[in-house]
Amino acid sequence: MENIKLQSRRDFLRSSALAGGGLMLSFSWFSEAKAAEKIAALNLSEQWSELAAFIKITPDNVIKILCPNPEFGQNVMTSLPMMVAEELDCDWKNVVVEMGTHDNVKYGPQFTGGSNSIRMYWKPLRNAGAAARQMLIEAAAQTWGVPASEIKTKAGILSHSSGKEAKYGEIAAKAATIAVPKDIKLKAPKDFTIVRNSKKNSEGLKIVTGKPLFGMDYRVNGMLIAMIQHPPAFGMRLKSFDATDARKMPGIKDVFSFKLYDDGFEQGGFDTRAFNEMIAVVGNSTWEVINARKKINAQWEAAGDVKETMMGRGGKTEKIVPGRLETTAKQFEMMAEFDKRLAKELRKDGDPETAFKNATQIIERTYNAPFLAHNTMEPMNFFADVQDDKALVVGPLQAPGWMEPSLMKLLNLPADKIEIQMTRMGGGFGRRAYGSYVYEAARISQKLKAPVKLIYTREDDMTYGIYRPMYTATYRAALDANKNLIGFQVTGGGIPENPIHANRFPAGAVDNYLADGWEIPSNITIGAFRAPRSNFNAAAEQSFLDEVAEAMGKDPIAFRIDLLKKAKENPVGKNNDYDASRYIGVLELLKEKSGWGKPENAGKKRGVAAYFCHNSYAGHVVDMVMRDGQPYVEEVISVVDCGVVVNPDAARNMVQGAVVDGIGQSFYGALTHKDGVPEQNNFHNYRMIRHNEAPKKIDVHFVENDIDPTGLGEPPFPPVFGAVANALFKTTGKRYYNQPFMSEQAKL
Amino acid sequence: MAKYNLKINGEMQQVDVDPSTPILWVLRDHLNMPGTKFGCGMAQCGACTIHLDGNATRSCVLPVSAIGKSAITTIEGLSANGTHPVQKAWLEHDVAQCGYCQSGQIMSASALLKSNPKPTDEDIDNAMSGNICRCGTYLRIKEAIKTAAKTSNAK
Ligand code: FES
Ligand code: FES
Numbered sequence: 001m002e003n004i005k006l007q008s009r010r011d012f013l014r015s016s017a018l019a020g021g022g023l024m025l026s027f028s029w030f031s032e033a034k035a036a037e038k039i040a041a042l043n044l045s046e047q048w049s050e051l052a053a054f055i056k057i058t059p060d061n062v063i064k065i066l067c068p069n070p071e072f073g074q075n076v077m078t079s080l081p082m083m084v085a086e087e088l089d090c091d092w093k094n095v096v097v098e099m100g101t102h103d104n105v106k107y108g109p110q111f112t113g114g115s116n117s118i119r120m121y122w123k124p125l126r127n128a129g130a131a132a133r134q135m136l137i138e139a140a141a142q143t144w145g146v147p148a149s150e151i152k153t154k155a156g157i158l159s160h161s162s163g164k165e166a167k168y169g170e171i172a173a174k175a176a177t178i179a180v181p182k183d184i185k186l187k188a189p190k191d192f193t194i195v196r197n198s199k200k201n202s203e204g205l206k207i208v209t210g211k212p213l214f215g216m217d218y219r220v221n222g223m224l225i226a227m228i229q230h231p232p233a234f235g236m237r238l239k240s241f242d243a244t245d246a247r248k249m250p251g252i253k254d255v256f257s258f259k260l261y262d263d264g265f266e267q268g269g270f271d272t273r274a275f276n277e278m279i280a281v282v283g284n285s286t287w288e289v290i291n292a293r294k295k296i297n298a299q300w301e302a303a304g305d306v307k308e309t310m311m312g313r314g315g316k317t318e319k320i321v322p323g324r325l326e327t328t329a330k331q332f333e334m335m336a337e338f339d340k341r342l343a344k345e346l347r348k349d350g351d352p353e354t355a356f357k358n359a360t361q362i363i364e365r366t367y368n369a370p371f372l373a374h375n376t377m378e379p380m381n382f383f384a385d386v387q388d389d390k391a392l393v394v395g396p397l398q399a400p401g402w403m404e405p406s407l408m409k410l411l412n413l414p415a416d417k418i419e420i421q422m423t424r425m426g427g428g429f430g431r432r433a434y435g436s437y438v439y440e441a442a443r444i445s446q447k448l449k450a451p452v453k454l455i456y457t458r459e460d461d462m463t464y465g466i467y468r469p470m471y472t473a474t475y476r477a478a479l480d481a482n483k484n485l486i487g488f489q490v491t492g493g494g495i496p497e498n499p500i501h502a503n504r505f506p507a508g509a510v511d512n513y514l515a516d517g518w519e520i521p522s523n524i525t526i527g528a529f530r531a532p533r534s535n536f537n538a539a540a541e542q543s544f545l546d547e548v549a550e551a552m553g554k555d556p557i558a559f560r561i562d563l564l565k566k567a568k569e570n571p572v573g574k575n576n577d578y579d580a581s582r583y584i585g586v587l588e589l590l591k592e593k594s595g596w597g598k599p600e601n602a603g604k605k606r607g608v609a610a611y612f613c614h615n616s617y618a619g620h621v622v623d624m625v626m627r628d629g630q631p632y633v634e635e636v637i638s639v640v641d642c643g644v645v646v647n648p649d650a651a652r653n654m655v656q657g658a659v660v661d662g663i664g665q666s667f668y669g670a671l672t673h674k675d676g677v678p679e680q681n682n683f684h685n686y687r688m689i690r691h692n693e694a695p696k697k698i699d700v701h702f703v704e705n706d707i708d709p710t711g712l713g714e715p716p717f718p719p720v721f722g723a724v725a726n727a728l729f730k731t732t733g734k735r736y737y738n739q740p741f742m743s744e745q746a747k748l
Numbered sequence: 749m750a751k752y753n754l755k756i757n758g759e760m761q762q763v764d765v766d767p768s769t770p771i772l773w774v775l776r777d778h779l780n781m782p783g784t785k786f787g788c789g790m791a792q793c794g795a796c797t798i799h800l801d802g803n804a805t806r807s808c809v810l811p812v813s814a815i816g817k818s819a820i821t822t823i824e825g826l827s828a829n830g831t832h833p834v835q836k837a838w839l840e841h842d843v844a845q846c847g848y849c850q851s852g853q854i855m856s857a858s859a860l861l862k863s864n865p866k867p868t869d870e871d872i873d874n875a876m877s878g879n880i881c882r883c884g885t886y887l888r889i890k891e892a893i894k895t896a897a898k899t900s901n902a903k
Contacts, residue, residue, distance in 0.1 A: 073846030073883050200842050207847035208835040208854060210783020210823030217782035285777040287769045377787050377795060377848040377882050426848025427882050458788040649842055657845055660884025683792035692873035694886035
């Protein structure tokens with residue numbers, strides 16, 4: 001048992017409730033798409049006793065668990081409630097899950113992203129479940145006149161050796177009046193009965209029956225539909241427009257231009273926006289708005305350099321966004337030029353200059369990758385109903401708490417007058433951590449004083465996105481006469497950020513090490529993208545290590561393990577931010593599960609890569625074949641160490657998804673520009689991986705341990721890029737240095 | 749504007765809309781049936797797939813004026829409560845991640861099984877490759893289709 005002191009009583013709200021009877025419910029609430037309707041139909045009590053912020057129980061023993069974090073497909077609406085249910089010790093069949101509203105005081109940070117949901121809620125949600133359980137025990141003890149220490153719980157039933165028994169629902173109302181326990185006892189992992197046992201998606205039935213779950217599906221009576229006409233190119237702005245024809249179109253309420261931020265507006269870290277002044281078209285229905293928007297006659301002009309004021313953790317800063325109209329080929333030229341200049345040193349161990357001077361062989365390779373568009377299947381959208389004294393905003397958003405401060409400023413309303421509700425997101429991958437589309441919806445509603453749903457078309461979504469940056473990196477390895485690795489250097493840069501994680505492997509494993517980086521500012525908006533820097537690095541570094549291993553005459557897995565052993569036993573430098581033992585563990589298991597080096601696999605064209613990010617370790621072996629003259633990933637073996645796996649089957653689903661996504665992005669993903677205009681704007685010219693291109697089999701294994709859970713959304717994604725690059729070499733005999741790999745393939 | 753009588757999920761519905769309105773927006777905006785999703789608007793992603801006389805059709809490029817007497821089935825009409833073999837198989841394999849593409853995937857899969865009750869892997873690839881899933885659930889979709897093929901044939 002683990003003892004944890006409660007931090008604050010505020011974490012555990014209580015409310016009184018009326019007592020009621022105890023009907024045994026033997027069916028699973030998950031087989032009901034609409035639990036609320038079912039409760040009404042069965043004429044069950046709706047008197048919910050709130051036992052801790054996340055738990056409500058009715059007299060009939062229906063247990064409602066609120067999910068604090070927005071859901072974007074990582075399955076938190078199942079896995080987070082499982083953690084509560086585990087410590088509450090209830091029957092999962094009796095649980096209904098509901099999305100919590102935005103309330104950071106009551107529910108904590110409510111941030112979905114950075115592979116953080118399970119990690120950050122692992123203790124708080126189990127504490128809530130355990131606290132509620134202890135309150136139920138105490139209430140039963142008082143009712144039965146027996147010591148609390150003699151009461152046991154199992155699957156939602158309280159029992160005492162005297163034969164007394166009660167379901168949670170029967171005791172819940174009294175439990176809600178019990179003092180919140182100060183010492184919380186949590187289960188040891190060996191005692192888990194819900195966590196570590198696969199549970200089906202709590203919204204599965206709603207998804208397969210097409211229930212309105214997503215922001216796109218949200219509607220209220222009298223709601224208007226809005227779309228935005230944004231400048232056609234990054235670096236342009238609105239000069240003037242004539243909306244006479246557009247306004248005359250049927251169903252159109254208004255066409256107007258608006259400024260997102262007022263001059264001098266202090267932007268928060270996630271207030272990134274591509275354009276500040278845009279034209280809104282608002283009408284009764286989507287099709288009418290789409291058609292009216294085409295009738296706008298707008299003139300655009302070069303915006304020139306723009307000053308932006310940022311309010312970050314380090315206080316207020318100002319930055320100049322250059323007005324250049326960018327073209328991809330020129331961007332690559334510029335990056336190549338910067339790559340040769342002196343970059344800012346990020347980490348240095350030993351004496352890399354001398355090591356390279358003394359080397360008998362130097363391997364140097366440069367890797368490039370383009371911007372990537374998120375392409376969540378649900379395009380950006382948001383609902384806003386802004387009134388003079390209050391506002392309601394509803395939609396798909398990864399971090400409502402981050403948007404609140406700017407909404408307060410934009411709408412001039414206090415926090416308690418702004419209600420933010422989160423819908424299920426049709427994908428996020430980092431894109432929906434940036435809420436400028438929320439502000440756009442709010443601005444439009446503010447102007448019209450009406451409820452409005454802003455919808456992006458796919459073209460909008462792709463052409464004014466918040467992209468994965470463009471990156472480049474040059475790796476150098478110094479080998480001595482005995483083919484030992486004596487020096488390692490990486491220079492990384494990008495538009496507009498550099499990708500280098502200076503303290504990650506192989507830092508710590510090489511005596512003479514240098515990492516440096518540079519950046520080129522740009523007006524093309526960038527942001528999180530399923531570990532943006534990591535997914536580039538894992539492609540570059542992991543294929544470089546493969547090439548170095550080859551030059552040294554070593555097996556690629558053995559080579560990595562040798563380096564990691566050095567980092568483990570005799571680490572070089574400080575602040576190595578990975579645990580070499582867990583890294584080795586993943587590679588060892590990967591070797592075993594893939595039958596690496598076994599004679600029966602000798603004929604396979606295999607690539608391997610492993611990477612650490614977001615506190616977890618992941619590796620893949622990719623088996624590739626040529627099919628109809630094109631490389632095709634036929635089978636993948638994946639290993640992940642993310643500590644305790646809360647919901648194994650859902651976790652496997654996410655790893656399989658990361659593999660498919662990784663193959664797709666590395667093979668085909670690219671957003672290019674010509675004079676600031678994105679050259680891709682829909683799925684006919686932005687290629688996404690499809691059914692026939694996905695592997696036939698993806699075999700997922702988790703390292704079993706009792707370590708507190710770490711991230712899973714991001715970690716399995718980056719190493720796919722590297723494993724694919726290495727398998728391409730085995731399959732085609734050529735090294736692939738530039739993404740997307742299939743554009744490279746087409747040039748061969 | 750013009751009036752159209754549409755047969756949707758077995759019931760007649762009347763709408764008064766511009767003849768060029770894609771059936772996707774008729775369903776979503778005018779009939780409040782949001783199960784059919786918008787993904788691209790140009791027949792590239794499959795999110796909007798419905799059945800038109802039993803055949804998988806992209807509703808985002810199908811104007812209401814072209815429907816005539818054809819019968820429309822949407823995800824809401826596949827079964828009242830998720831009991832269609834394809835929906836059941838989807839739940840059994842816990843296919844969905846974000847779930848946004850899945851209405852379209854299910855509609856494509858159910859149309860496939862109607863015309864080809866025992867599809868090979870290649871048949872599945874051919875029928876399903878118009879449906880994009882950014883979350884990458886393709887393997888589970890294939891498994892679920894095979895399961896559904898078994899259970900529907902057993903009936
Ligand atoms: S929305 Fe119709 S195919 Fe994409
Ligand atoms: S499940 Fe998210 S796009 Fe398919």
